[in-house]
Amino acid sequence: MFCPxxxxxxxxxxVLRPMPEWxxxxxxxxxxxxxxxxxxxTWLIATLCDGATLAELEEEFADAVRRVAGDNAARDTLHxxxxxxxxxxIIARTEDAAP
Amino acid sequence: MSxxxxxxxxxxxxxxxxxxxxxxxxxxxxxxxxxAGSIPPKAVMAAAGYIVVVxxxxxxxxxxxxxxxxxxxxxxxxLNVAENAxxxxxxxxxxxxxxxxxxxVPSRPMLAYHGTVLARRSVFAPPGRTVQTLWGAWxxxxxxxxxxxxxAPDTIQPEWLQPIARTIVTLRSELMDGxxxxxxxxPSLPL
Amino acid sequence: MSTPGExxxxxxxxxxxxxxxxxxxxxxxxxxxxxxxxxxxxxxxxLDTATWLRLIDELAANGVINMFVxxxxxxxxxxxxAILAHATARMFTTLRTHAVxxxxxxxxxxxxxGIGRVYVDLMGATAATHDAMVGVPGSLDAALxxxxxxxxxxVPVSVLVILCRPNVAExxxxxRLAAAAGADEFGVLRxxxxxxxRRAWSALALALDEQMAAxxxxxxxxxxxxxxxxxxxxxxxxxxxxxxxIDPYGHAIGCPYLRDYVDYGDLRTTPWLETWNHPxxxxxxxxxxxxxxxxCASSQLTRGxxxxxxxxxxxxxxxxxxxxxxxNKGTDLRVLPDRPV
Numbered sequence: 001m002f003c004p005x006x007x008x009x010x011x012x013x014x015v016l017r018p019m020p021e022w023x024x025x026x027x028x029x030x031x032x033x034x035x036x037x038x039x040x041x042t043w044l045i046a047t048l049c050d051g052a053t054l055a056e057l058e059e060e061f062a063d064a065v066r067r068v069a070g071d072n073a074a075r076d077t078l079h080x081x082x083x084x085x086x087x088x089x090i091i092a093r094t095e096d097a098a099p
Numbered sequence: 100m101s102x103x104x105x106x107x108x109x110x111x112x113x114x115x116x117x118x119x120x121x122x123x124x125x126x127x128x129x130x131x132x133x134x135a136g137s138i139p140p141k142a143v144m145a146a147a148g149y150i151v152v153v154x155x156x157x158x159x160x161x162x163x164x165x166x167x168x169x170x171x172x173x174x175x176x177x178l179n180v181a182e183n184a185x186x187x188x189x190x191x192x193x194x195x196x197x198x199x200x201x202x203x204v205p206s207r208p209m210l211a212y213h214g215t216v217l218a219r220r221s222v223f224a225p226p227g228r229t230v231q232t233l234w235g236a237w238x239x240x241x242x243x244x245x246x247x248x249x250x251a252p253d254t255i256q257p258e259w260l261q262p263i264a265r266t267i268v269t270l271r272s273e274l275m276d277g278x279x280x281x282x283x284x285x286p287s288l289p290l
Numbered sequence: 291m292s293t294p295g296e297x298x299x300x301x302x303x304x305x306x307x308x309x310x311x312x313x314x315x316x317x318x319x320x321x322x323x324x325x326x327x328x329x330x331x332x333x334x335x336x337l338d339t340a341t342w343l344r345l346i347d348e349l350a351a352n353g354v355i356n357m358f359v360x361x362x363x364x365x366x367x368x369x370x371x372a373i374l375a376h377a378t379a380r381m382f383t384t385l386r387t388h389a390v391x392x393x394x395x396x397x398x399x400x401x402x403x404g405i406g407r408v409y410v411d412l413m414g415a416t417a418a419t420h421d422a423m424v425g426v427p428g429s430l431d432a433a434l435x436x437x438x439x440x441x442x443x444x445v446p447v448s449v450l451v452i453l454c455r456p457n458v459a460e461x462x463x464x465x466r467l468a469a470a471a472g473a474d475e476f477g478v479l480r481x482x483x484x485x486x487x488r489r490a491w492s493a494l495a496l497a498l499d500e501q502m503a504a505x506x507x508x509x510x511x512x513x514x515x516x517x518x519x520x521x522x523x524x525x526x527x528x529x530x531x532x533x534x535x536i537d538p539y540g541h542a543i544g545c546p547y548l549r550d551y552v553d554y555g556d557l558r559t560t561p562w563l564e565t566w567n568h569p570x571x572x573x574x575x576x577x578x579x580x581x582x583x584x585x586c587a588s589s590q591l592t593r594g595x596x597x598x599x600x601x602x603x604x605x606x607x608x609x610x611x612x613x614x615x616x617x618n619k620g621t622d623l624r625v626l627p628d629r630p631v
Contacts (some may be wrong), residue, residue: 015380017355018106020302023113028355028382033406035356035382039124040117044110047103064111069120081123088125 002093008057009081009089016046029089030060036088045081049091057082118154122160139188139198139235143205144284146196147188149215151238152244154279157229162274166219167230169216170274174266175212182259183208188237210247210263230278303575306534308356310546312343313373314407315538317363319388320425321413323452323494325549326362326538336538337385339369341558343376345536348562350380354534360386360409360546362538371399376405385409386450390429397439409447409477410437415463419456434471441472448475448519452487454494460506462511463561469513476512477519478505480613482547483602483626489604491626498623504616524530526595526614529573532568544571547598574607579611581617607630 010016015028025043027036031042038046048060062074069077085091114120140147152156158167185206190196198205236244246255252264271279314336314371316384327404335544337345356375364370381540385400386409392400392498404626410433413423420430440447449468451457457464462476468476481487481495496504505520512518533545542554542565555565594600595611603612603621610617 013379015350015355017307020109020308026307026355030378030404033378033382033404034127035406037126039121039126040113041112041121041123042125044107044114045123047110050103064107065114065120067115068118073120077120077123084123084125090125097386098164 001080002054002082004053004055004058006054006092007051008054008086008091009051009094010046010049011089016090018045020041027088027090032089034088036090038090041077042081042085045078046085046091049082049085051094053084056061124160126163139205139207143188143196143198145191147205147237148191148241149188149235150241151233151284152248153236153282153284154232154248155229155282156232156279157276159274159276170266170270171212171215174263174270177262177266178208178210180259182257183210183240197215202276207235207237209236209238211235211240212241214229302455303532305353306532306566307353308358308532309354310340310358310360310533310535311346311377312361312535312537312543312546312549313359313364314362314367316332317361317388318366318390318426319363319429321486322423322456322490323413323423323454323481323487325484325546326483328362330485331539336367337540337558341540342369342373345557345562346373346376346380347542351565354381356382356384357385358386360521363388363391363429365391367579368557371403374400374405375403382406386411387436388424388429388433389440390426390432391435392439394439394442397436397443397445400440401443401445405445407448408440409448409450410440410473412464413451413466414458416459419460423456436466438470443527446475447471447473448477449473450477450479452479452481453496453501453504454481454487455496456494458496458500461504461508465508465511465516466497467520469516475517475519478508478521480596480599481520484547484550484598488550488602488626488631492624495624495626498613498615498618498621501613501623514603521596522613526611528577528579528594528597528611530597531577540565542568542571544574544596546561547596551598551601566570570607578603578608579610580606580608581619602629603627611624 011031013028013030015029017026019025023040025038025046027038027046029036044064045061048057052060058075058078061078062071065074082091086093104258130238139147143149185208187204187206188196195204197203211234213235215230215232234248243260247260247264250264252261252268255261255264312326315325315326315328315331316333357372359377364385367373367480374383374385377500383405384407385405389410390407410421412430412433414420414430417430421427437447437449449464451461451464453461465476480501483491487494501522505522509518530545535543535548536557537543537549540557542557542562543549543552544554551571554568554571557565574597577593579600582594595614595617597607599613600609600611601607603609603626605627612618612621612623
C-alpha cells in the first residue's frame with residue numbers, strides 16, 4: 001500500500017533499455033541479477049518514476065492514458081504496475097523529501 | 100527534447116494506437132514461446148485441400164510463457180498418436196500429390212499442430228501478450244479439427260480425439276483471455 | 291533509402307541488445323572440440339584490460355544489456371574478475387566456463403560480482419569420456435566441484451554438452467549428473483565446424499538421425515526439474531538478426547559460431563555500432579535463405595537456421611542449415627566439405 005506522498009524513482013544501478021521496435025523495454029537489476037521484460041504499461045510507469053510522488057504519478061499516468069482509460073481504471077492500473085516494479089527491484093520507494 | 104520526453108511521447112502514441120491499456124506485466128526474459136511443426140508449402144496445401152486454422156488470442160495476465168510451453172508439450176503429445184500418424188497426402192479427389200519443390204509425395208498427419216507464435220504488432224516486431232496458435236488439417240483431419248476446436252470433448256468421435264479436445268478446453272479456460280479471433284486459411288482462396 | 295528490414299534485419303532490431311564476449315583463447319584444458327583453437331595465437335595478441343573496459347562502456351552506452359562471456363576459459367585471464375565486475379555493473383552478465391578452477395572462494399567472488407548464471411561445459415558423464423575429450427585427467431571431478439561451489443553460493447548453473455560421437459551414448463546419464471549437481475538447465479549443443487572441432491570433424495560428428503534419436507531418448511527421460519535447451523528443430527532459428535559478438539582480439543564477429551568465417555571490423559579502431567552496419571552483417575541479418583522451410587511456424591519468424599553451419603557445409607551464406615530435419619535434404623553431417631576458412 002502506497003501513500004500519496006511516497007516518492008518513486010529508478011532503483012540504484014538499474015538499467016532500463018527501451019526497445020521501441022518491439023514496444024517493450026528491458027530492465028537489468030544488478031542487485032538481484034536478472035533481466036526483466038516490461039510491457040508498454042510497466043515501461044510507461046517506470047519512465048514516469050523520476051522521483052515523483054504517488055499523487056504526481058497518478059496525475060501524469062492518467063494524462064498519458066486518458067484516450068484509453070478513465071481516471072479510476074488508470075489509478076488502479078498504476079498501483080498494480082507500481083507494486084510489481086517495486087517488488088522486482090526496478091523501482092524504489094523513497095522517503096518523502098518534502099518539508 | 101529530453102530522452103524522457105521522447106519516450107513518453109512514444110509510449111502515449113503506442114497506447115493510443117493499441118486503443119487499450121494493457122495490464123501491467125513483468126516477465127523474465129529467458130523464456131521463449133516454443134513452436135512445433137511446419138505448414139506445408141502453399142502448392143501442396145492447395146492440392147490436398149489443406150486448411151490452416153489460426154487462433155489469435157490474448158494471454159491472461161497471470162499466465163507465463165513457460166505455462167504456454169507446458170501446454171504446448173501436452174497438446175503436441177496428445178496429437179502424437181498412432182491414429183494420427185503421418186501418411187502420404189492425397190489430393191482432394193483422392194489422387195496422390197507431389198510436392199513441386201522436392202518432387203516427393205509429402206507425408207503429414209491429417210491433424211497437425213503448427214505451434215503458437217508471438218503475433219506481431221507491426222511488420223517490425225513481436226508484441227508480447229497476443230499470440231497466434233495454428234493448426235492444420237487435410238482429408239478427414241478437416242472434420243477432426245473442426246470437432247476438437249468447437250465441441251465438448253466427450254461428444255466427439257472417434258474417442259482418440261477427446262484428449263486433444265480437452266487440451267483445447269484447457270487452452271481456452273486457463274490460458275486465454277476472452278475469445279480467440281478465428282481465421283481459416285482455405286486453399287480454395289488465393290494464397 | 292533503406293527499409294528497416296534491410297538495416298536492422300528480419301525481424302527488425304535497430305541495435306543489438308545482447309552480445310557474446312569471447313574474452314580469451316587461453317585455457318588450462320586441451321579440448322578435442324575446442325572452437326577457439328586455444329593456444330594457437332600468442333596471448334599477447336588479445337585485448338588488454340583497459341581496452342576491454344572501454345569496449346564494455348561503449349557497448350553499454352549503445353544499448354547492450356545482456357552479455358554472455360565465454361572463451362577459451364574466461365577465468366584463465368588474470369583480469370577476468372575485474373572485467374566481469376565492470377560488466378555486471380552495466381548489464382546482465384552470464385559466464386561460460388569449464389569450472390575446473392572454481393573453488394569455494396572463486397564461487398563466492400563470482401556470486402558477489404552478480405554473475406546471473408554460469409554455464410559449465412561437460413563433455414561426458416564419466417571421467418573416462420570427459421577427461422579424454424578435454425585432455426586433462428581429473429577435469430570432470432574438478433568441474434563437478436566447481437559446480438557444487440557455485441550452487442553453494444546460490445549461482446544458477448546450466449550444464450552444456452556439445453553432442454558428438456564420443457559422448458552420445460552418455461547423454462541421458464549426463465542429464466542425470468547435471469540434475470544431481472544442482473543444475474536447473476541442460477543445454478545440448480550441436481557440434482560446430484570451428485577450430486579444432488573442424489579439424490577433428492570426422493571423428494566427432496554424428497549423422498542427423500543419430501542426433502535426433504539421442505535427443506528423443508533424452509527428452510523421454512529428462513530428470514524432473516531440469517529444463518532442456520537444444521538447438522535443433524524447432525529451436526534452430528536463424529538468430530543472426532539479433533546476435534553480436536567480439537573475439538579475443540577485438541574483432542566484431544556477429545556470433546561466436548561465425549568466428550572462423552567473418553570479420554566485421556577491428557573495434558580497437560572502429561566504433562562498435564559501425565560494425566553493425568557491415569554489408570555482410572546486414573546481409574546475414576536480413577535472413578535471405580534459399581530453400582528454407584516456407585511458412586514454417588517453428589522458426590520464430592526467422593528463416594533458414596544457423597548461418598555458420600550453412601556456410602561451412604554449402605559454401606554460401608544463403609544456403610539452408612543442414613542440421614534441420616526439413617532442410618537437411620540428404621546432407622551427410624558426418625562429412626564436412628574441405629573449404630578454406
